[in-house]
Amino acid sequence: MLQYLVILLNNTSVAYCHADNPLKECSLMPLETLKKGILFGMKQNLMIQYVFPNYELPKEYAKVIESIDNVKIYPIGCKPVTGIEDGNNADVEVANEVPEKVEAKNLVLRLAFSEMLANKDEIAKLFASGARINLCITDVERFTDGQIEAYKQVLNEWDAILLNLYKQGQSPQFNLLSDRMMLEKMHNCEAGVSNITLAPNGKFYLCPAFYYDEQTKVDNQLNHHQPTSDNAVGDLENGLDIPNLQLLKLDHAPLCRNCDAYQCRRCLWLNRRLTWDLNTPSRQQCVMAHIERNASRALLNDIRKIGEFMPEIDIKEINYLDPFEVRKEF
Amino acid sequence: MSIKIKERQYNVWREGNAKNITFIVTKDCQLACKYCYLVGKNVKERMPWEVAKTFIDYVLDHETDPDFAYESVVWDFIGGEPFLEIELIDKICDYIKVELYRRNHHWFNSYRFSFSTNGINYHEKAVQDFIKKNRDHLSIGITIDGTEKKHDLNRVYKITEKGSYQDVVKNIPLWLEQFPGGGTKVTISSADIPYITESVLHLYSLGIHEVNINVVFEDVWQEGDDLKFEEQLMQLADAIIDDGYYQDYACSFFSEHIGKPMDPERDNQNWCGAGKMLSVDAAGNLYPCTRFAQYSLRDKEAWTIGNIHDGIDKNKLRPFLTLDRTTQSPQKCIECEVASGCAWCQGENFDAAQTHTVFERATAICLMHKARVRANNYYWNKLYRKLELEDLREQYEANKREVKPEIC
Incomplete structure (x- = not known):
């Protein structure tokens, strides 16, 4: 069921997930389009998430933007000024390098794998910031089996740091390690x-x-050129039209529906880019998600040595990193 | 009707643990069959020897890779018409044999060369020399569609559009002499329906004891075709039973295993072997099945899974190797009361899909399958009643030959 409408206010709105935004030409969403988008969201009962560019929008946009309850996603250091401060804001700052401090309650930190390793200590310092830290690796497609140990090691080091914070009575939130400890199903x-x-x-x-x-016009299948690059699944005039909608859902993903790496992003875009099918993850995605899962399990076990913690959660020991290898046992 | 049909070696291999590896040696063919799914045939894309050799080396270098961990191997040669490239094929097969021996490869003496040919140049010296040289490791099927009228309705020469029946039928005796259990594959499209009965009986009369027929998976069917199809199959059933063909001849239309509901969990395997097979084309691109090469696709771009230089990108195989029946099927197929035996082609599914996926099952044959099931039920009810009345049922059961569906 749809719950959120993400509105890209500009072509150059900040990228906040795996994919970089390669668009350089500024193209602001027309005000009328924005109004229609908000209306669509209201009628469909959707929470609006605005994605901002790194410059201040024209003043007339502020009133329209704030005509509905919303979450703002913006480049760090470019907090949108709309004249309305939400006391209980869930706004999201996005950074492409490790910031010294976090002002919003949520930080998306987008780093290449090598950048993550090189900045592991600086990243760890953010855990105590009180903000939720979402680390997003931007070159998943280049992750190799040769990097598995390095990933395990850095997560183990972060496990120890998070454990200390738990010991001090804090509840740090770091997507790669704390999410799985809280989840009983795919999220x-x-x-x-x-x-x-x-x-x-x-x-x-x-x-x-x-x-x-x-x-x-970058082909999503790498060297695989499609007759049309139209990826739209509807428009404001005619509404949504998502072909093969069922294939986006968990129950139509044979690998994922049997998986318990519940914190996995299960990124459809990466799926399609790397396996050419939206409902099938690549080895890289699965292996990384399972390294995170196992590190979460270790952290959970360590926290439980201090005292009772999430007793309803059970992360079983497994002997694989890629569920594809055990698919015949499903 | 005392001829005992020998189990086709081809089927023995297909049932065993064999890897199927296909060379698309040419995209050229003498014919331009009207139902042919190969929309991109051409005379230019002929496989160079270097491509074939590099591919063979790649495959044999990966003997221990799980993708090649099969007890045996079927080296398939496909076109267009593969025998147009008999010299290249001969060189390929010689190289395979030498390399299997030299490497002490576990496929040595556990391999088969397989061909599906239009039969036109079957008698030529180069082809016959090749057959003699490789006789013990060969499977060859000649495609003949039935009567001259039915065959020439679709299987015509390119440019002249002259029917090819006479040029094929003259080679059938030689083929059956060399491959006594040889079966033929017949394809049915909308215009062929009225000729099914006479065509199958005609093939029997030529000495072909096994006729594998399938209706095309493409959306070519006209309103009312299913009823005409059912009528033809019932006529065929009457002829097979009344004239006693059922004892020694087989037609894949009739099977006791089709037309039953299927359990969503227990009977959830994929129909097709795409992804477990491996195909290579003249450019050295690799495919999960030839049906994913560009010359087979109407509306989609080719689904390559790598090339002979960089090898297989295993991520591109993951969708194929995780496919199951229910995930790709619409609800009507999952709930279908006569689902068993209803086939699909992964390549056609992909080509016809709304999106870039192999998880959307095309259902153009739905009504045709249901018609087949009705005629099939008629066939078995009639046959078993006859056998019971003649007190021959036990004898039939003891000797009956299982016709396995042709699963690609």
């Missing part, structure tokens, strides 16, 4: 299912990455 991105993206052109996309691909 993924759910692009196209629980959220949909409205682009500045007034069309809907499964997520911003599919819009980027369309606009840059």
Whole structure:
């Protein structure tokens, strides 16, 4: 069931997930389109998430933006000024390098794998900030089996730091390690299912990455050129039209529906980019998600040595990192 | 009707643990069959020897890779018409044999060369020399569609559009002499329906004891075709039973295993072997099945899974190797009371899908399958009643030949 409408206010709105935004030409969503988008969200009972560019929008946008309850996603250091401060804000700052401090309650930190390793200590310092830290690795497709040990090691080091914070009575939130400890079922991105993206052109996309691909005519299948690069799944005039919607859902993903790496982003865009099918994750996605899962399990076990913690959660010991290898046992 | 049909070696291999590896040696063919799914045939894309050799080396270098951990191997040669490239094929097969021996590969003496040919140049010296040289490791099927009228309705020469029946039928005796259990594959499209009965009986009269027929998976069917199809199959059932063909001849239309509901969990395997097979084309691109090469696709771009230089991108195989029946089927198929035996082609599913996926099952044959099931039920009810009245049922059961569905 749709719950969120992501509105890209500009072509250059900040990228906040795996895909970089390659669009350089500024193209602001027309005010009328924005109004229609908000109306669509209201009628569909959707929570609006605005994605901002790194410059201040024209003043007339502020009133329209604040005409509905919303979450703002913006580049760090470019907090949108709309004249309305939400006391209980869930706004999201997005950084492409490790910031010294976090002002919002949520930080999306987008780093390449090597950047993550190189900045592991600086990243660890953010755990005590009180903000939820969402680390998003931007080059998943280049992750190799040769990097498995390095990933395990850095997560183990972060486990120890998080454990200390728990010992001090804090409840740090770091997506790669703390999310799985809290989850009893899959909690993924759910692009196209629980959220949909409205682009500045007034069309809907499964997520911003599919819009980027369309606009840059970058083929989503790498060397695989499609007759059309139209990735839109509807528009404001005609509503949503998502072909094969069932294939976006968990029950139609044979690997994922049997998996318990519940914190996995299960990124459809990466699925399609790496396996060419939206409902099938690549080895890289599965292995990384399972390394995180196992590190979460270790952290959970360590926390429980201090005292009772999430007793209803059971993360079983497993002997694989890629469920594809044990698919015949499903 | 005392001829005992020998189990086709081809089927023995298909049932065993064999890896199927296909060379698309050419995209050229003498014919331009009207129902052919190969929309991109051409005379230019002929496989160079270097591509074939590099591919073979790649496959044999990966003997221990799980993708190649099969007891045996079927090296398939496909076109277009594969025998147009008999010299290349001969060189490929010689190289395979030498390399299997030199490497002490576990496929040595556990391999088969398989061909599906239009039969036109079957008698030519180069083809016959090849057959003699490789006789013990060969499976060859010649496609003949039935009567001359039915065959020439679709299987015509390119440019002249002259029917090819006479050029094929003259080679059938030689083929059956060399491959006595040889079966033929017949394809049915909308225009062929009125000729099914006479065509199957005609093939029997040529000495072909096993006729494998399937209706095309593409959406070509006209309103009322299912009823005409059912009528033809019932006529065929009458002829097979009344004239006693059922004892020694087989037609894949009739099977006791089709037309039953299927359990969503227990009977959830994929129909097709795409992804477990491996195909290579003249450019050295690799495919999960030839049906994913560009010349087979109407509306989609080719689904390559790598190339002979970089190898297989295993991520591109994951969708195929996780496919199951229910995930790709619409609800009407999952709930279908006569689901068993209803086939699909993964390539056609992909080509016809709304999105870039192999998880959307095409259902253009739905009514045709249901018609087949009705005629099939008629066939078995009639046959068993006859056998019971003649007190021959036990004898039939003891000797009956299982015709397995042709699963690609």
